[in-house]
Amino acid sequence: MRCAVLLLCVAACAPRVTFDPKHVPARTDGSDGGCALCQDASVRPLPDLVVDERSLARSVGLFPTSIGSGSCALQEGCVGAPGDRRLLRFTVAAGNIGDADLVVGDPADDPRFELSACHGHRHFSGFASYQLLDGDGGVVALGRKQAFCLSDTGSSTQSTALPKFNCEHQGLTAGWHDTYAATLDCQWIDVTDVPPGDYRVRVEVNPDHVFEESNFSNNTALAAVTIPPTGECVIHQETCHDGRDQDCDGVVDNGCAAIMGNDTCENAFPVEDGVFAAQVGPAATLTSSCAGESAAYFSFQLAAAELVFLSSHGSEGETSVVLLDGSCAVEHACVTETCSAGSAHLLRALEPGDYTVAVTGAPGSVVQLKLTRAPCTDARVIPGVPSAVQGNTAGRANTTGTSCGTGDGPDEHFVLVTCPGAQQVRLSTCGSTTFDSVIQVRPDSCRASGLSTQCNDDGFPFCTATPQSSTLGVALAGNTLYFITVDGFDPDDSGTFTLNVTPGP
Numbered sequence: 143m144r145c146a147v148l149l150l151c152v153a154a155c156a157p158r159v160t161f162d163p164k165h166v167p168a169r170t171d172g173s174d175g176g177c178a179l180c181q182d183a184s185v186r187p188l189p190d191l192v193v194d195e196r197s198l199a200r201s202v203g204l205f206p207t208s209i210g211s212g213s214c215a216l217q218e219g220c221v222g223a224p225g226d227r228r229l230l231r232f233t234v235a236a237g238n239i240g241d242a243d244l245v246v247g248d249p250a251d252d253p254r255f256e257l258s259a260c261h262g263h264r265h266f267s268g269f270a271s272y273q274l275l276d277g278d279g280g281v282v283a284l285g286r287k288q289a290f291c292l293s294d295t296g297s298s299t300q301s302t303a304l305p306k307f308n309c310e311h312q313g314l315t316a317g318w319h320d321t322y323a324a325t326l327d328c329q330w331i332d333v334t335d336v337p338p339g340d341y342r343v344r345v346e347v348n349p350d351h352v353f354e355e356s357n358f359s360n361n362t363a364l365a366a367v368t369i370p371p372t373g374e375c376v377i378h379q380e381t382c383h384d385g386r387d388q389d390c391d392g393v394v395d396n397g398c399a400a401i402m403g404n405d406t407c408e409n410a411f412p413v414e415d416g417v418f419a420a421q422v423g424p425a426a427t428l429t430s431s432c433a434g435e436s437a438a439y440f441s442f443q444l445a446a447a448e449l450v451f452l453s454s455h456g457s458e459g460e461t462s463v464v465l466l467d468g469s470c471a472v473e474h475a476c477v478t479e480t481c482s483a484g485s486a487h488l489l490r491a492l493e494p495g496d497y498t499v500a501v502t503g504a505p506g507s508v509v510q511l512k513l514t515r516a517p518c519t520d521a522r523v524i525p526g527v528p529s530a531v532q533g534n535t536a537g538r539a540n541t542t543g544t545s546c547g548t549g550d551g552p553d554e555h556f557v558l559v560t561c562p563g564a565q566q567v568r569l570s571t572c573g574s575t576t577f578d579s580v581i582q583v584r585p586d587s588c589r590a591s592g593l594s595t596q597c598n599d600d601g602f603p604f605c606t607a608t609p610q611s612s613t614l615g616v617a618l619a620g621n622t623l624y625f626i627t628v629d630g631f632d633p634d635d636s637g638t639f640t641l642n643v644t645p646g647p
Contacts, residue, residue: 188356189316190240191347193363200384201233201324201414202343202365204333205587209543220285220328222335224543229330230283230367233414234270236290236347237319240356246292246312254352256289266290266312268352273344274331275364282341285331287349294318295445296496321445324414326517338371385416385513395419400508401438407470410441410498415586417456417512422503430500432476433462437500438509441468444494448515451623453487454501455562457509460484461501468496481561487512487621489559491519514623518588521555521625527567529643531556533628535577535636542588544629547580547599551630555588556641562620566647569626570613572605574640578631581612581641588625599631615647 207229209221221227238244246266249255256267269292272285292312294305296319307313314320322329331343346362348355355361368378378388382398389396394417404411405423420438428437444450454461462478463486474497480486501509524531538552571579583596598614605613610631618624630636 187241188354189238189242189244189314190356190360191244191314191353192237192239192360193345193347194235194237194319195363195365197233197235197321198343198345198363199365201231202367203231203324203386204367204369205229205231205330207587215327218328220330221332226543226545227332228334228336228369228372230274230333230343230369231324231330232343232345232365233321233324234288234329234345234347235319235321236270236292236314238314238316240316243306243316244292244314244353246307246353248311249309266292268350270345270347271349272331273346274333274336274367275342275344277340283331283333283336285328288322288328290320290322292320295321295494296443321443323443323445323448323515326446333369336369338369340366340368342366383411383418385413385418404439405436407439407466407498407500410439413440413442413511413513415513415515417510419508419510420501422501422505422507422509424505428464428500428502430462430464430473430476430502432478433464433502435502436505437464437502438511439470440499440501440511440513441496442499442513442515443468443496444492444515446517447491447493447519448517449489449519449521449557450492450497451487451489451512451514451516451559452499453485453512453621454509455481455485455487455512455621457485457501457503458507459504461503461509462486463488463511464500464502465490466498466500468498470498470500481621487559489523489557489623512621514586516587516623516625518555518557518625521557521588524556524558524626524641524643527558527565527643527645529641531641531643532638533641534638535628535630536638538636540630540633542582542627542629544580544582544597544599544627546582546597547629547631549580549582549627549629549631550633551577551635553627553629556626556628557588558618558624558626558643560618560620560622560624564620565618566615566645567618568604568613568615568642568644568646570601570605570611570642570644571628571639572601572611572613572642574638574642575609575611576637576639577635578610579612579635579639580629580631581614582627582629583614583616584625584627585619586623586625588627 267289268287269290270288274283291309293308343365401420464476465474477486503509535552543549598612600610601613
């Protein structure tokens with residue numbers, strides 16, 4: 143279900159190529175797809191729903207997450223209990239490759255739609271089902287049957303149709319798809335109690351055959367996944383160009399050649415979160431406000447508003463980061479020489495849609511793009527170290543728990559971007575709160591639990607102020623996004639505070 147992070151529900155502003163029908167599972171019951179009526183050419187055209195298996199396989203990953211007792215994910219049955227959970231997250235791109243539009247309609251007063259009382263919007267109930275299968279095909283864990291806000295978010299290469307559907311008038315245009323990103327609330331299977339081992343994720347759209355289709359045999363996609371013991375990395379052969387570290391040596395795409403051929407906007411390499419290296423092409427294909435030269439192009443898609451971090455640190459030579467729309471016709475931002483000469487990073491809250499990132503460089507050089515996305519668009523940016531930021535949790539929601547204390551009170555999120563190189567910082571509300579506070583630091587997401595040591599409740603031994611304040615010394619990795627949450631210990635703990643961010647242990 144698209145929960146709190148679904149701030150807007152609109153069609154993508156340009157028909158980018160992110161869903162390719164060749165990456166949907168093959169039919170399993172003959173060339174007619176199990177549709178006897180298809181033999182009659184006079185039969186009216188029907189939609190045909192599929193799941194992009196490549197997108198599923200590339201996105202699936204295990205994320206430790208702290209769930210607050212008042213969170214919408216708990217209220218809507220997306221997790222088994224509050225506290226620290228292990229969530230298997232993945233992206234689902236549901237496409238319509240049929241000859242007719244899938245028309246769902248207006249959610250208002252339609253019993254097929256369920257109202258998210260926690261978030262105040264309606265979704266079509268039970269559009270997709272998620273299962274975790276063991277080696278024998280047995281079901282060992284279920285995601286709740288997912289409701290979708292069915293809308294046109296992107297089109298395939300073959301489609302010339304314009305988008306017709308959004309959250310107010312739902313459906314899928316023929317040749318278009320709707321993508322639910324792995325970062326969305328409830329877009330997961332809770333595997334907290336699942337033993338370590340090798341499994342498969344099974345995703346099926348239209349599982350109850352509520353909608354007529356020309357073919358039901360291609361509604362399912364599978365992706366292999368390994369669940370490691372808590373806190374451990376399971377070593378596998380490195381998979382090239384997925385932005386991940388499978389062999390657990392701390393190096394992404396270890397031993398892989400750089401991506402090549404993505405030297406124009408039309409050939410942009412599609413990416414999920416991760417670190418990607420690519421070779422810059424020979425021709426100058428980019429003109430922008432801060433750079434006009436050769437570049438490597440990458441594309442990504444947002445199904446909901448998200449906070450996006452882009453970085454070219456680690457590239458060869460001087461680079462710039464240029465954020466463009468999906469067709470590269472509109473420049474959203476252009477940055478160069480952030481933190482250190484020759485490379486750049488950019489942090490920005492973006493609306494749903496298709497985007498392209500151009501990393502400029504000398505022809506033939508290898509540039510690097512780091513992409514991190516988080517559904518924490520309300521996080522306030524800490525301008526640097528040192529900083530003193532005023533905050534107030536009164537009247538705010540309890541959106542997340544903490545790994546120390548209870549974190550049952552209202553909370554406020556902040557985000558800090560680090561420059562290359564590790565650094566020590568101290569975070570403190572000592573002497574500035576009117577309530578019992580808790581501080582939690584999480585890398586990359588305001589929802590993930592991160593390192594269990596990056597949490598402080600009562601401030602000892604550095605702070606003994608009353609009421610109980612918090613102070614926390616943390617070691618931060620370079621070129622990383624860190625989310626800092628100031629939370630209330632109990633549900634009635636809220637008020638004003640000052641978050642001091644200073645150098646030192």
